[in-house]
Amino acid sequence: VFTGERLTAADTRHCVNSISMKFARPTADGQYYCDKGWEHFNVGQYEKAIGFYSIAINHIQPGPWEGQCYHRRGWSYAKLKQHQQAIQDYDHAIGLDPEYDLAYSHRGQSHAVLGEHQQAIQDYDQAISLDSAYELAYSHRGQSYAAIGQHQRAIQDYDRAIMLEPD
Known part of the structure; x- marks a missing residue:
């Protein structure tokens, strides 16, 4: 409960870190790992991205994230010129969502x-x-x-x- 007192910089950092840790905690459905993979993909760290997508795929619940994780892992493989592996992941993404236009294009x-x-x-x-x-x-x-x-x-x-x- 806020009592009107000023927070110190250390208090503010502690609050921000606590909130960040709460929301950054990995979820059982793998969405967290898919997001981490995307972060690494966007800075060109494709091997790390593949690792996070692989973890996500192993932990993900059926739903929209599943196809997206396969697609993004495939895209990461393609960036590494590993096109056969990329095609396998695109195939899986399309199997999960036959209307995934970006997966067709990347494949x-x-x-x-x-x-x-x-x-x-x-x-x-x-x-x-x-x-x-x-x-x-x-x-x-x-x-x-x-x-x-x-x-x-x-x-x-x-x-x-x-x-x-x-x-």
């Missing part, structure tokens, strides 16, 4: 890097069917069309991407 990117442009195009098609304004999916699909010599289709996709995101 398409991994297929494209591996030279599997037909599979990449199928993934981009699916991402676009889920979000017709997904500019990057059009751009990446255009790259895959160009890689297999379908230049007219590539140009159409590039034009659509530019129309959606002119800057």
Whole structure:
């Protein structure tokens, strides 16, 4: 109970630390570990991110976080150029949420890097069917069309991407 007395800097630090520890405590559902993985991903620490996502996946309860953890771990693998592992995680994320457009697009990117442009195009098609304004999916699909010599289709996709995101 606040009595009107001024708090010292040490009291304030103690309160902030206590509150931070309460809310930073790992949860049984793994969401905490998924968040920690995302923090490491965002600063380019992909190996650490994979470790946290793996812990999250082992502790997570079924729900929206589950697919997101698999997707983000896959994205971390892709950043490390481990595209086969990335594809496996994207597959799992899509299995949990068949409308996860970003997982389709990222899986398409991994297929494209591996030279599997037909599979990449199928993934981009699916991402676009889920979000017709997904500019990057059009751009990446255009790259895959160009890689297999379908230049007219590539140009159409590039034009659509530019129309959606002119800057």
